[in-house]
Amino acid sequence: MEELIGYILQFGGLNKQQIELISSKATKTQLCKDDYFAEAGTAFDQIVYVQEGIFRICYFNKNGDEITKYFIEENRLFSNPYKEDLMTEYIQALTDCKLIVFSRKDWNELSNTIIDWDTITHKIFQKGLVEKLDRRSALVNEDATTRYLTFLEKFPTLVNRVPLSYIASYLGITQQSLSRIRKNIS
Amino acid sequence: MEELIGYILQFGGLNKQQIELISSKATKTQLCKDDYFAEAGTAFDQIVYVQEGIFRICYFNKNGDEITKYFIEENRLFSNPYKEDLMTEYIQALTDCKLIVFSRKDWNELSNTIIDWDTITHKIFQKGLVEKLDRRSALVNEDATTRYLTFLEKFPTLVNRVPLSYIASYLGITQQSLSRIRKNIS
DNA sequence: ATCGTTTTTTACCAAATGATAAATGATTTC
């Protein structure tokens, strides 16, 4: 729980009382490798902090290929960015996971007590979106090898925990290409 | 000004008084083709509504290539997503433009009078970010021809107003390739 | 341990894209 509070504190100050209030709304939960945490077409009304584990967000494109859009590492908050709407994407655990979960209702009600809560919330998710945009965007203009090298830089802890095919899909290349690239750079 | 108000009304209700207050803070201004509206390394503390014209957001990658990250069409609000920080990107007018501009100070102070203002603001920019993420992200897993066809779908009004080289850079391909693709699909 | 399944690697060839260079077309400037 301390890590989560530390994470939130990056985005705004909180006193002891407020921290306790936040903690009181939190529920710890777990998820097994390969479980789906949310599926496209369903509602997803939770705010989730990843204590341990990795997730991926994916969807199916027009050809029916499953595309990994991004990964979510440890010590991140995530949610459904389109609050009101149903999910358009799948959220899958890639390892066994330990999570801290809030209902959106509870989370939002914290703003009744914590004056800056909405601002903090928006900063958190805005920063997350900007980061995702930048990372994904950066892939577009690079060749396959550079994409993989950048991936290794940005996600050094993921390579050995995520199947090659998911990484290839994230990078926009085939798994055969990625395998070849791995061979060449080693 | 009506269009701007209409745009904002998509994200939350406003009464007549509030609309007048918003309008009173707005400044109309113009920009010429190819002018830079903001440059990387400088502060950018404005909220801008594009009444007429097209912008592009671009940056220089490690190789010194200028990358067009996205376009901003008519009837959109934009700003510097990283509020506090200096710009990391350039904002350039690609046509003569008519703009409605707010200082961030004025814009933010509207929340003193308009109860939902912060929420509306965050919705606007969050939606913008999600859209940018999805568009840019979708390019990663497609081949060059599909990228261009999708571009034509999503930005039907841009093709004839934006230089080919910028479109190519946006799509992550060379301008020669794009020229070849244009030839093939016609 | 063994079988069956899944993942990753490897190989080969076809197709797409990039790099370079030159030609054409369009626009600006004087």
Next chain:
DNA sequence: GAAATCATTTATCATTTGGTAAAAAACGAT
């Protein structure tokens, strides 16, 4: 209007990547 500048197209060739298929390796269940 001619010259100069810039944008786009075309062409050629080298390189990269994708598609298909098969082999090897890793993993799981019994």
